[in-house]
Amino acid sequence: MKIWFDGKLVDREDAKVSVFDHGVLYGDGCFEGIRFYDGKIFRLEDHLVRFYNSARYIFLTIPFTMDELAAACCDTVNASGLKDGYIRLVVTRGEGNLGLNPASCPRACVFAIVSEITLYPAEMYEKGLTLITSSVRRNAPAALCPQVKSLNYLNNIMAKQEAVQRGAGEALMLNEQGNVAECTGDNIFIVRDGVVTTPPVTDGALDGITRQAVIDICIELEIPVDERTINRYDVICADECFLTGTAAEVIPVSSLDGHSISDGMAGPITTKILAHYQNMVRATGTVC
Known part of the structure; x- marks a missing residue:
């Protein structure tokens, strides 16, 4: 499995977030769940707009443009080999100290995971x-x-x-x-x-x-x-x-x-x- 991690596709075992990341320590960050069908991402622009708006609301700067993240989602889908699946797009506050202050985190961390998903049984x-x-x-x-x-x-x-x-x-x-x-x-x-x-x-x-x-x-x-x-x-x-x-x-x-x-x-x-x-x-x- 390939993960898009801060600008490049890496193997799953190499996609690592620091234990000092405020997303881990405090849940400080945002995410989107996105679906794709037959290799097409459903309402990708709507999801990205909501993703950036969520980040804006909590004063979190995403260090990539919307076009770059759209391309990242597509690259991760293509690398997965799946035709139907689920994308989890995440931005964390990034690595900082043990205090609450977000100012200790100089750069946000962004990653995208692609996987299969079945939430409920077909029946x-x-x-x-x-x-x-x-x-x-x-x-x-x-x-x-x-x-x-x-x-x-x-x-x-x-x-x-x-x-x-x-x-x-x-x-x-x-x-x-x-x-x-x-x-x-x-x-x-x-x-x-x-x-x-x-x-x-x-x-x-x-x-x-x-x-x-x-x-x-x-x-x-x-x-x-x-x-x-x-x-x-x-x-x-x-x-x-x-x-x-x-x-x-x-x-x-x-x-x-x-x-x-x-x-x-x-x-x-x-x-x-x-x-x-x-x-x-x-x-x-x-x-x-």
């Missing part, structure tokens, strides 16, 4: 995921803007651990007001009376790339789509529910906290959106 895309509501609340925007894909994912990890311990596929995370924000790694959508609805980013949801792709699909297919505040009642009483994410793609939800959502199977609108999404990712993208 889950027909039967749907079971959800539980996590006791862990989504990070408050006043503490850390949810649009920043920070390397510190402990908030989400703790919620995911709850799902694992309770035998669920995913955990629903609420915001400080008790309204739905998102799941641990995915955005959430519900369908009721033919209208597709997802929480706004102001409620703590990440502005997901797949989330936006699904909104675009709804507009193209003339399916009414809305962004508004929802709560657990809305999810439990929905006609359909599904999650979206780069790794998960579009996956139906069968239940929340033991409450079956409709008949507990993938609904017709979810199925239609998933099929259109699968066509979209293979028909578009940056050719490497």
